[in-house]
Amino acid sequence: MSGGFANTLISLVTQVLHLALILALAPVLTGCVRWLKARLMGRRGPHPLQPWRDLLKLLRKRPVLAENASAISRAAPYVALAAAVLAAALVPSFARGMVLAPFADLLLIAGLLALSRFAMALAGMDVGTAFGGIGATREMTFAALAEPVLVLAALIFAILAGTTNLDVIIGIFQEGALGLRVSLGFAAVALLAVAVAENARIPVDNPATHLELTMVHEAMILEASGRHLALWDFQASLRLTLWLALLAAVFLPFGMAAPGAGPIAWVIGLLVFIVKMAALAFALAVFESAIAKMRVFRVPEFLGAALLLGLLGAVFLFVSTGLS
Amino acid sequence: MSFGQLPYDLAHLLGGAVLLLSFVLLYQRRISAVINAFATQGALLALAAAWQGYVQGAAGLYVTAAIAFGAKAVLIPYALHRLVRRFNLQRGVDPALGIGVSLIAGVALAGFALLVVLPATAGQRALAREDLALALSVVLLGGLMMITRRNLISQVIGLLSLENGLILAAVGVAGMPLVMELSTAALVLMLAVIAGVFALQMGESFQSLDTESLDTHRGEGE
Numbered sequence: 001m002s003g004g005f006a007n008t009l010i011s012l013v014t015q016v017l018h019l020a021l022i023l024a025l026a027p028v029l030t031g032c033v034r035w036l037k038a039r040l041m042g043r044r045g046p047h048p049l050q051p052w053r054d055l056l057k058l059l060r061k062r063p064v065l066a067e068n069a070s071a072i073s074r075a076a077p078y079v080a081l082a083a084a085v086l087a088a089a090l091v092p093s094f095a096r097g098m099v100l101a102p103f104a105d106l107l108l109i110a111g112l113l114a115l116s117r118f119a120m121a122l123a124g125m126d127v128g129t130a131f132g133g134i135g136a137t138r139e140m141t142f143a144a145l146a147e148p149v150l151v152l153a154a155l156i157f158a159i160l161a162g163t164t165n166l167d168v169i170i171g172i173f174q175e176g177a178l179g180l181r182v183s184l185g186f187a188a189v190a191l192l193a194v195a196v197a198e199n200a201r202i203p204v205d206n207p208a209t210h211l212e213l214t215m216v217h218e219a220m221i222l223e224a225s226g227r228h229l230a231l232w233d234f235q236a237s238l239r240l241t242l243w244l245a246l247l248a249a250v251f252l253p254f255g256m257a258a259p260g261a262g263p264i265a266w267v268i269g270l271l272v273f274i275v276k277m278a279a280l281a282f283a284l285a286v287f288e289s290a291i292a293k294m295r296v297f298r299v300p301e302f303l304g305a306a307l308l309l310g311l312l313g314a315v316f317l318f319v320s321t322g323l324s
Numbered sequence: 325m326s327f328g329q330l331p332y333d334l335a336h337l338l339g340g341a342v343l344l345l346s347f348v349l350l351y352q353r354r355i356s357a358v359i360n361a362f363a364t365q366g367a368l369l370a371l372a373a374a375w376q377g378y379v380q381g382a383a384g385l386y387v388t389a390a391i392a393f394g395a396k397a398v399l400i401p402y403a404l405h406r407l408v409r410r411f412n413l414q415r416g417v418d419p420a421l422g423i424g425v426s427l428i429a430g431v432a433l434a435g436f437a438l439l440v441v442l443p444a445t446a447g448q449r450a451l452a453r454e455d456l457a458l459a460l461s462v463v464l465l466g467g468l469m470m471i472t473r474r475n476l477i478s479q480v481i482g483l484l485s486l487e488n489g490l491i492l493a494a495v496g497v498a499g500m501p502l503v504m505e506l507s508t509a510a511l512v513l514m515l516a517v518i519a520g521v522f523a524l525q526m527g528e529s530f531q532s533l534d535t536e537s538l539d540t541h542r543g544e545g546e
Contacts, residue, residue: 185337309344312431316457
């Protein structure tokens with residue numbers, strides 16, 4: 001009885017530490033990517049803590065809403081941020097076995113991400129400006145291709161691991177008994193492409209620009225200001241952190257503390273996690289600096305290729321497990 | 325032999341990467357990007373051959389790897405880049421079938437390869453069967469690329485990547501004599517040379533490498 005209580009306590013502490021870590025880290029990660037990109041382009045770049053400073057400044061400011069803004073404009077940032085925070089709480093960072101682990105279903109995470117995107121698209125269309133509408137339609141067009149990729153990846157993991165629960169999947173991958181599978185490689189490439197698209201990074205969208213005819217993410221939040229803008233920015237940072245943490249947890253699962261492990265394993269897990277995130281952030285910065293933004297009309301092709309790749313991985317696995 | 329053993333897993337993954345590059349070949353629009361993707365595929369193929377040589381302890385496979393790297397990752401791409409510069413072909417590859425449609429057809433072909441290979445090789449170890457399916461997919465995708473592209477250089481690359489699939493299948497089989505691989509490699513070099521000469525002739529006669537311009541000369545079009 002007391003053992004069960006102690007385990008619950010440990011998993012609760014893990015969960016709280018994880019959430020605090022992710023919430024604190026998200027803006028820093030965005031800042032690091034911006035700083036690295038600036039360095040790679042030969043500029044000095046803003047301090048990595050700059051996003052935090054911006055957030056704190058914006059949080060103190062009153063949002064200015066358009067005259068015809070409905071309740072949607074007021075509620076959407078909170079809905080989007082809440083969904084993103086909940087999704088981020090489900091993706092393990094330094095340790096498995098958090099208290100929410102039984103709910104950490106990949107399909108639920110996909111749904112939460114979709115909910116947060118839905119809120120953003122609604123907010124973009126609410127006031128009725130041209131830019132917001134364009135951004136929202138584009139985002140939904142891309143989402144129609146990007147979301148199935150995550151579901152297909154969940155299918156691949158489910159065939160291999162027997163479940164769509166992220167915590168269990170990571171545990172099985174950590175043991176390494178499955179080996180390197182071609183389907184997993186395909187799923188990794190497809191998920192990387194989708195992660196780039198979902199976070200409005202460079203070949204799909206440019207996160208550093210306003211007032212450009214090809215923008216998507218920034219177009220939807222063009223009307224936001226003050227507190228609301230802070231929430232949108234924080235939500236975008238959280239999504240980036242979530243996607244990188246998801247990729248790191250599934251495809252680079254080593255170093256993560258086992259459920260119920262003590263503080264020493266946590267510290268090791270934390271250090272490994274930070275190294276993994278730094279490596280991914282660096283890779284993202286190099287990738288974004290090396291590649292040009294693609295035309296908007298080519299994005300569905302790009303995401304369609306990712307979708308087909310996920311499909312190929314799933315078909316490969318499905319047929320080979322069915323026939324062998 | 326099953327999953328979870330590094331030598332086989334890595335060979336399998338390299339085979340998958342070669343197949344992935346076949347899809348990249350189908351996806352790319354610019355001719356120079358297609359050539360670069362082909363060079364990468366050649367390098368990956370060389371890596372796969374070298375890894376098989378290490379695993380099987382067969383020194384002959386290192387020769388195959390060296391030939392694959394020298395010819396397919398360096399020489400042929402270099403020659404093709406020269407051709408592209410000479411005829412000023414920096415524009416797109418002008419697919420006869422849309423990129424999206426050819427990718428869908430590619431996935432269907434890969435599934436078809438699996439469906440054909442797996443029942444036919446029942447009783448063998450799982451990884452060898454899947455490796456064979458991967459190689460067959462690469463062959464079929466090379467054929468698809470030859471069918472769906474109008475540009476001569478793309479068609480040549482389709483043929484060469486088809487041959488990459490053959491080599492991939494050959495290196496995965498333990499005990500394949502080196503003569504086989506050497507003769508395929510020689511064949512491919514001959515093909516590349518002939519294609520190069522053909523491209524030069526065609527470029528000088530028609531000022532383009534679009535094979536559509538040949539249609540009127542074989543009595544079909546008007």
